[in-house]
Amino acid sequence: MTDLQAVLDSIHTELQPRIGEGKVADYIPELAKIDPAQFGLSVVTVDGKVYSVGDAAVPFSIQSISKVFMLTLALGKVGEGLWKRVGREPSGNAFNSIVQLEQEAGIPRNPFINAGAIAVADVVLAGHEPREAIGEVLRFVRYLADDETVTIDDKVARSETQTGYRNFALANFMRAYKNIDHPVEHVLGVYFHQCALSMSCEQLARAGLFLAARGANPMTGHSVVSPKRARRINALMLTCGHYDGSGDFAYHVGLPGKSGVGGGIFAVAPGIASIAVWSPGLNRVGNSQLGAVALEMLAGRTGWSVFGD
Numbered sequence: 057m058t059d060l061q062a063v064l065d066s067i068h069t070e071l072q073p074r075i076g077e078g079k080v081a082d083y084i085p086e087l088a089k090i091d092p093a094q095f096g097l098s099v100v101t102v103d104g105k106v107y108s109v110g111d112a113a114v115p116f117s118i119q120s121i122s123k124v125f126m127l128t129l130a131l132g133k134v135g136e137g138l139w140k141r142v143g144r145e146p147s148g149n150a151f152n153s154i155v156q157l158e159q160e161a162g163i164p165r166n167p168f169i170n171a172g173a174i175a176v177a178d179v180v181l182a183g184h185e186p187r188e189a190i191g192e193v194l195r196f197v198r199y200l201a202d203d204e205t206v207t208i209d210d211k212v213a214r215s216e217t218q219t220g221y222r223n224f225a226l227a228n229f230m231r232a233y234k235n236i237d238h239p240v241e242h243v244l245g246v247y248f249h250q251c252a253l254s255m256s257c258e259q260l261a262r263a264g265l266f267l268a269a270r271g272a273n274p275m276t277g278h279s280v281v282s283p284k285r286a287r288r289i290n291a292l293m294l295t296c297g298h299y300d301g302s303g304d305f306a307y308h309v310g311l312p313g314k315s316g317v318g319g320g321i322f323a324v325a326p327g328i329a330s331i332a333v334w335s336p337g338l339n340r341v342g343n344s345q346l347g348a349v350a351l352e353m354l355a356g357r358t359g360w361s362v363f364g365d
């Protein structure tokens with residue numbers, strides 16, 4: 057049996073000299089203010105044990121990691137019909153790229169790039185006022201994490217609303233192709249608020265535990281999705297969760313995972329554990345630089361890669 061706490065401690069000690077590496081996202085003014093010299097890592101095993109190191113209790117902006125929870129919600133609402141609106145292939149392009157939308161009739165490549173996530177937000181918004189939909193998202197994530205203290209950082213949401221020109225472009229472009237049903241401002245209201253969810257590594261690892269445990273959270277007994285759906289969400293994270301860095305992440309880490317420009321990465325070792333790491337400095341493609349290194353160390357030392365140990 058691996059001593060997980062010892063593994064986490066050794067990763068933290070070895071990475072200590074590198075904490076602060078990478079560049080914080082500065083295209084969202086509120087995120088540009090974050091101190092890059094922070095690092096947290098949490099692992100929650102399917103038998104309900106929690107292991108943490110560093111700044112694992114500090115809430116951060118989960119940004120695109122929210123796309124996993126939104127996909128789960130949207131699949132719950134419309135089932136496999138969702139795939140008429142969004143594809144399931146890696147894009148090979150940046151997270152905020154628009155180029156494939158014109159070539160592919162307004163259908164985004166996958167639910168984890170911005171265009172795809174905006175289409176998913178449109179699905180979640182159906183039948184609601186934007187404020188209600190945002191409330192539903194927050195309630196769902198609190199339910200998953202079993203923690204009522206999870207919040208949305210309104211300053212971050214506002215900051216993105218004021219500067220998210222590319223996201224407005226993506227949403228308008230898709231609306232022109234009739235792949236957005238609601239007013240663009242409403243859809244992006246939902247999207248910017250989901251991105252502004254503020255959670256710690258511990259909360260995030262707990263919230264995502266159902267994906268490591270055949271769709272049900274063993275700590276709460278909540279059944280969230282079927283085993284098949286959990287497996288499929290994991291497949292999408294593996295192939296598309298890190299944008300144009302997805303192949304590289306699979307090569308080095310070998311776990312389904314989803315990154316966000318707040319510097320968080322959520323990852324799943326199916327049948328074993330859910331993992332959240334946070335280090336705000338990003339690499340070239342907008343994924344946490346040290347977060348990926350830490351996960352590579354963790355997968356290497358535990359033998360958890362889905363491709364074999």
Ligand code: GLN
Nearest residue numbers: 119120151170251316317
């Ligand atoms: N809110 C961010 C954006 O839309 C999310 C991007 C990300 O985390 N990669 O640009």
